[in-house]
Amino acid sequence: MIQTDIFKQYIEERKGFENEISIMNSKIEEQKKELGNETIGILKKYSLVLHKIEMPIYVGFIISLIASILYIVYLKKWHPCRWTLSTSCKTFSFLKQKILRNNGLLPLIIVALLMGVATAAKAKTNVLQDINMYYAGNQFEKGYLLCKYSKKPFTLDYTAVNNIPVIKQPGPGFERAYDMVAHLIGLHLSVSAGELAWLYDRADNDAQRRMVFELLVQLPKDAVQAAAEKVIDSICDQGRRQVGVSIDRFNMLLAALAGSDNRLLANGLVKTFLAKAVSQIRDLEGLDALVGLAVANDAFETLREPTAKVLKTIPSRLSFSDTVYAARVYFRIDKDMSRKLFNDIRLDFRKFVESPVLTQKMVELMQELSGVAAFRPIYDTDSLYKSLQQQPNALRVQITSLLDSVDTSLAGVAYNSIGHDAGDLVFRDPKVLRLFADMTAKYNKNGNGDIVNALARAVVEFNVPYTKDDVFKAAGLMGEKPEAFAESVFTYDMSTDFKFNRNGKLFLSLVTVLTPQQIKAFEDYFAKKTSLANGLLIVLFQKDKTAFYKLLEHVFANAPQSIADLRLPNETFDLRGVAPAFSAQALKGFETLPAPVLFAQHELAGSDPDIKLVRRALIPELDRLFRDFLTNEPKSLTEEQAIETLILLSIVAEPGGVAFKEEQFVLNKLAQDYFSGAVANGNAMLRQAVAEREKALSLLQKAVSLKNSAIRLEIASRIYSGLIMLYLFLGAALSLFFACNVLLPGKNFSLVNGTLHWMESFACYLMATVIGLVPGFCLKVSTQFLRGLLVTETVTPTLEACVAALDAQSPIVEKKAKAA
Numbered sequence: 001m002i003q004t005d006i007f008k009q010y011i012e013e014r015k016g017f018e019n020e021i022s023i024m025n026s027k028i029e030e031q032k033k034e035l036g037n038e039t040i041g042i043l044k045k046y047s048l049v050l051h052k053i054e055m056p057i058y059v060g061f062i063i064s065l066i067a068s069i070l071y072i073v074y075l076k077k078w079h080p081c082r083w084t085l086s087t088s089c090k091t092f093s094f095l096k097q098k099i100l101r102n103n104g105l106l107p108l109i110i111v112a113l114l115m116g117v118a119t120a121a122k123a124k125t126n127v128l129q130d131i132n133m134y135y136a137g138n139q140f141e142k143g144y145l146l147c148k149y150s151k152k153p154f155t156l157d158y159t160a161v162n163n164i165p166v167i168k169q170p171g172p173g174f175e176r177a178y179d180m181v182a183h184l185i186g187l188h189l190s191v192s193a194g195e196l197a198w199l200y201d202r203a204d205n206d207a208q209r210r211m212v213f214e215l216l217v218q219l220p221k222d223a224v225q226a227a228a229e230k231v232i233d234s235i236c237d238q239g240r241r242q243v244g245v246s247i248d249r250f251n252m253l254l255a256a257l258a259g260s261d262n263r264l265l266a267n268g269l270v271k272t273f274l275a276k277a278v279s280q281i282r283d284l285e286g287l288d289a290l291v292g293l294a295v296a297n298d299a300f301e302t303l304r305e306p307t308a309k310v311l312k313t314i315p316s317r318l319s320f321s322d323t324v325y326a327a328r329v330y331f332r333i334d335k336d337m338s339r340k341l342f343n344d345i346r347l348d349f350r351k352f353v354e355s356p357v358l359t360q361k362m363v364e365l366m367q368e369l370s371g372v373a374a375f376r377p378i379y380d381t382d383s384l385y386k387s388l389q390q391q392p393n394a395l396r397v398q399i400t401s402l403l404d405s406v407d408t409s410l411a412g413v414a415y416n417s418i419g420h421d422a423g424d425l426v427f428r429d430p431k432v433l434r435l436f437a438d439m440t441a442k443y444n445k446n447g448n449g450d451i452v453n454a455l456a457r458a459v460v461e462f463n464v465p466y467t468k469d470d471v472f473k474a475a476g477l478m479g480e481k482p483e484a485f486a487e488s489v490f491t492y493d494m495s496t497d498f499k500f501n502r503n504g505k506l507f508l509s510l511v512t513v514l515t516p517q518q519i520k521a522f523e524d525y526f527a528k529k530t531s532l533a534n535g536l537l538i539v540l541f542q543k544d545k546t547a548f549y550k551l552l553e554h555v556f557a558n559a560p561q562s563i564a565d566l567r568l569p570n571e572t573f574d575l576r577g578v579a580p581a582f583s584a585q586a587l588k589g590f591e592t593l594p595a596p597v598l599f600a601q602h603e604l605a606g607s608d609p610d611i612k613l614v615r616r617a618l619i620p621e622l623d624r625l626f627r628d629f630l631t632n633e634p635k636s637l638t639e640e641q642a643i644e645t646l647i648l649l650s651i652v653a654e655p656g657g658v659a660f661k662e663e664q665f666v667l668n669k670l671a672q673d674y675f676s677g678a679v680a681n682g683n684a685m686l687r688q689a690v691a692e693r694e695k696a697l698s699l700l701q702k703a704v705s706l707k708n709s710a711i712r713l714e715i716a717s718r719i720y721s722g723l724i725m726l727y728l729f730l731g732a733a734l735s736l737f738f739a740c741n742v743l744l745p746g747k748n749f750s751l752v753n754g755t756l757h758w759m760e761s762f763a764c765y766l767m768a769t770v771i772g773l774v775p776g777f778c779l780k781v782s783t784q785f786l787r788g789l790l791v792t793e794t795v796t797p798t799l800e801a802c803v804a805a806l807d808a809q810s811p812i813v814e815k816k817a818k819a820a
Contacts, residue, residue, distance in 0.1 A: 010675040010683065011580050017686035024693040031700035035707060054709055061720040064770045068727045071768035081799035085741040086734040086761070088806055125189065144183035147176055161186025164218060174202045178211060185218055193223070197230035201238075209249060213256035224262045228253065228269050236276045243286035246277055247293050254297075270297040278306045284314065284325035288361070291329050300332055308333060320351045321358055328365050339375055342366075346379065347387050353398050366406040378406075381413045388417035393424045397436045404439065415443040420450065422457035430470040437474035448478035456488040463502050468509035486510040487518055494525050501531045508535040512543070519544045527554035533562045537595065541568050552599050556613055560596070567592040572601055573647050581675070582682065586639035590647070597621060597647065604654035611659050621648060622663055629670065629679075636680030637670065645670050724769055731765030742802045752790050759783045 075083045125133075130148070133141040140161045146154050147170065155169050156179075164186035170179045181199050184191045196216050203209045216227050235249050250273050257266045274294055281287050287310055294300040307329060318326060318341075327341035342365060345351070353359055369375050388396050396418045403411040418424070418436065427433050440451055452475055458464060459471060475485040489510055493500070507529075514522070519540070526536050526547060533555045540548040555563055570593045579587055596617035603609040603617075625644060629637065637645070649667040652660035673679045739758035743750075760783040767776030797805070 004672075004675075006672060006675045007581070010677075010681075013683050014581060014686065017683060017690060020690050021686065021693060024690070024697055028693065028697050028700060031697065031704050034704050035700065054713055057713060058716060060771070061716060065720070065723060067770050068724070068765075068768050071765065081803050082738065084803050085799065085806065086738040088737060088741055125184075140183060140187055144180065144187065147180040147183060162188075164215070174199075174204060174208055177202050178208075178215070182215055185215060191219065191223070191227075193226040193230040196227040197234050200231050200234050206249075206252065210252055210256070213253050216253075217256045217260035217262055221262055221265070225265055225268075228257075228265065229272060232269065232273050232276060235273075236280060243277055243280040243282070244289050246273075246280060247289050250277075250293070267297065267299065270294070270299045271302050274299060274302045278303065281310060284318075284322045284329065288325040288328050291332060295332065304333070320345055320348055321355075324358060324361050324365060328361060328368075331365070331368050335372060335375075338365075339369060339372075342369060342378070347383075349388070349391055349395055349399050352402065353395065359402065363402055363405055366402075370407055376407075377410055379410050379413075381410070384410060385413050385417050388414055393419045394427045394429065394432045397427070397432050397439065400439050400443075401435045404442070411439070412443050415439050420454055422454045422461055425451075425455050425458045426462045426464055428465065430466050433466060433470055433474050434477070437477035441477045441479070448480070452478050452480045452485065453488060453492075456485065456492050459489050459503055459506060460493045460496065461500055461502070464506070466503075466506060468506065468512075471506070471510075472513075482513045483515055483518060486513050490522055490525055494522075498529065498531070504532050504535065507532060508539055511536065511539045514543070516544060519547050523547045523550050526551045530555060530559050530562060533559065534566050537563065537566060538568065549599075549602050552595060552602075553610075553613070556596070556599050556617065557610075560616060563595045566595040568595055568598060572598060573650065575643070578643070578646060582639045582643060586643060586682075589640055590643055593647075594621070597651070601651045601654065604651060604656040606656060609656040611656075614656075615659075618648070618651070618660075618663075626666070634680060635673075636684075637674050639682045639685075642671070642674045642681070645674070724771070727769065728765065728772075732762055735759075735761035735765065741806055742797075742799070744797050744802065744805050756783055756787050756790075760787075 075086070125144075125148075130145055133145055137145075139157060143156050143158070143161070143166075146156070153169070153171075156166060158166070159168050160166060161183050164182050166179045166182045166186075167175050170176045177199055181191060181195060184195075196212065196219075199215070200209065200212045203212055212231070216231065217224060219227060231253065232250065235246050235253075238246070238249075253269070254266055257263050257269070270293070274290065277290060281290065287307065291300065291303060291307060294303045311326070311329065311333070314322075314326060323341050323345050327338045330341060331338040351358075352362055366378060369378050388399060391399075396414065400411050400414040400418065403414050418439075425433070425436070427436070440448055444451065455471065455474065459466070472482045472485065475482065480488075489507070493507075511519075511526075519526075523546075526540065527550055529536060533551070536551060537548060537555070540551060552563075570591055573590075573593070575587060575590060600614045600617040603614050621644070625641060625648070628641065629635065645667055649664065649671060651657065652664045652667065657664065670679075674681045677683065735758045738761045739754045742757050743754050759779060763776045763779035763783060765776075766772040766779065769776075
């Protein structure tokens with residue numbers, strides 16, 4: 001088909017459409033980019049109005065500006081007296097003497113402004129030092145001032161001050177305070193113990209507390225001692241109700257000291273902490289934690305007397321956890337009492353593993369007791385074995401693991417109590433299986449073959465929560481290779497005649513480790529394992545094609561419905577030859593193919609195909625394709641249907657496809673009609689796509705043109721508004737000069753008169769803009785009305801008289817103004 005002229009013409013036509021679509025897409029993207037975030041619908045809504053008023057608006061702007069300019073020209077040429085009065089500053093200059101001076105307000109204003117300057121309550125430098133740093137300091141000192149005074153976010157140009165790390169972009173709160181103290185230490189300025197305690201109190205999490213401790217240990221030795229004691233007070237205050245929290249935070253301080261030159265102070269600080277923390281003890285758990293800290297730092301003598309007092313107050317009946325803690329504490333004071341308490345709980349095996357923390361405490365207690373020669377062994381072997389026999393198998397494994405770190409001889413006794421049958425190896429927690437395998441490798445003296453076989457039987461017979469890694473890890477610890485273990489599982493499953501059918505996912509994962517030889521040996525087994533047909537086909541498709549097709553044939557002959565929806569990777573049909581005729585999206589749908597199609601192709605490509613099975617595989621695909629075509633009006637094929645037609649055509653054209661001549665004829669006609677255009681094809685859809693893009697491009701172009709018109713109008717409006725505002729500002733200034741110059745002492749010299757003259761003059765400037773004609777006219781009329789209502793002077797000088805008086809003004813007028 002790909003060699004025919006019809007196909008080649010189809011490709012050429014398609015390329016033309018694709019190029020056209022590509023060009024239009026680029027143009028559409030350019031128009032969208034130019035359009036920005038504007039909504040086409042809104043632009044369309046106002047397009048008619050905008051197109052009608054754009055030009056009149058421009059004309060109005062020009063007329064308004066010309067009218068404003070002409071009014072200035074008019075004043076200067078035809079009203080020289082008014083223009084002179086509006087531009088002279090002689091009388092206006094006297095107003096500067098009326099400005100308030102030396103009234104005492106300025107100092108108060110400055111003080112009020114300075115009150116708002118940020119101050120830091122915890123800054124060990126005074127204002128004079130800070131001012132000197134500001135003018136003569138280096139970058140570190142100026143960075144310190146930023147931390148101390150700045151209210152805004154800032155970024156430092158460094159990450160350390162003389163090897164003291166700082167936060168480059170400190171946030172508010174702790175980070176800003178930390179940087180301030182770090183700068184003080186890095187600049188070798190004094191830092192008090194109280195400031196370190198203040199900084200510690202501002203820390204919100206353990207990471208910030210570690211940062212405080214790292215700063216603290218950078219101080220000189222005497223300062224470290226004082227600061228650490230202050231911080232210990234804060235630690236004890238914050239952990240008042242939880243001594244464990246206080247211990248954890250104190251251990252952070254010890255860790256910081258251990259990595260510094262002040263590590264020798266640790267022992268003294270431990271004693272200080274113990275003396276203060278002992279009052280926080282509320283229960284035996286807290287006492288045990290505190291005793292543990294003291295023992296770890298060789299400071300138990302500090303706690304001996306307080307510990308003895310606390311132990312005297314404990315009740316005679318204790319819970320399991322309190323008994324463990326009490327036994328651990330008693331071991332430091334009275335080992336016999338510790339052994340007695342342990343004996344009371346030593347057979348409560350279930351409680352041993354209820355809590356990971358308590359489990360670790362119990363192990364440590366048993367290790368300490370086993371270290372005393374008089375107490376060994378801590379269990380009687382017979383009673384231990386009999387007690388464990390009454391426990392679940394998983395618990396026996398866990399107890400064996402615990403005893404392994406205490407006494408190997410007791411762990412051997414515990415291991416012998418563990419059951420090794422298939423049912424015994426079904427553990428709810430896969431970790432227990434690994435523990436069991438580890439203990440088996442260490443304590444089983446009779447070989448592990450039977451146990452490995454029991455595990456294989458457990459995988460077949462019981463529902464287990466294990467993964468491939470769980471069983472392979474366990475088998476590996478017992479000396480079995482993964483492929484050997486998988487083989488034992490499949491062999492046993494085959495011997496049971498598949499009656500269990502459990503752990504499907506686990507079975508499929510075991511197949512992945514089989515060697516090619518093992519897969520070949522299990523071909524018959526896989527063919528009969530129909531319950532896992534889909535999964536096995538997927539695995540075998542990647543591992544062994546021979547076994548895959550054998551299983552596929554068997555499943556298709558016996559249970560075709562089980563793989564009806566199965567799709568597998570397309571490694572059979574090379575679609576690169578027809579790829580130019582179809583879109584990438586359509587081709588992507590054929591990266592996988594239905595399993596029946598692959599089976600039909602493999603059968604017809606062979607020498608002796610089973611035509612009956614092939615028909616069973618192909619008829620559903622052919623029937624669906626033909627029905628879809630016949631029901632379409634007008635007749636059409638989608639790209640996916642066309643690709644499917646070509647694939648089915650290549651299958652029935654195989655040497656074994658003689659029995660499918662009719663199907664081959666119909667498929668061939670469908671393909672020819674598709675590429676010739678006799679039925680609607682992909683190019684028809686491309687043609688429609690081109691038309692849609694042309695329409696979209698036209699719409700976008702109109703929208704962009706409309707947007708450009710709006711932008712031009714906006715720019716023109718801003719320029720016009722700026723010029724008009726400048727003109728009105730000039731008019732207001734000239735009106736003010738006019739109002740000041742038109743007032744003559746003894747005639748119309750009053751504030752009311754001056755205001756009215758200013759309003760009247762400014763109204764003329766406002767009316768000259770045309771756009772302000774109405775408000776200017778109203779202002780003019782209202783001014784005339786107010787003049788008749790408010791002004792009582794009967795003499796109103798002419799403009800000529802005002803100009804003459806202006807020229808005649810001298811210091812005499814200024815003296816009269818001062819006298820008034």
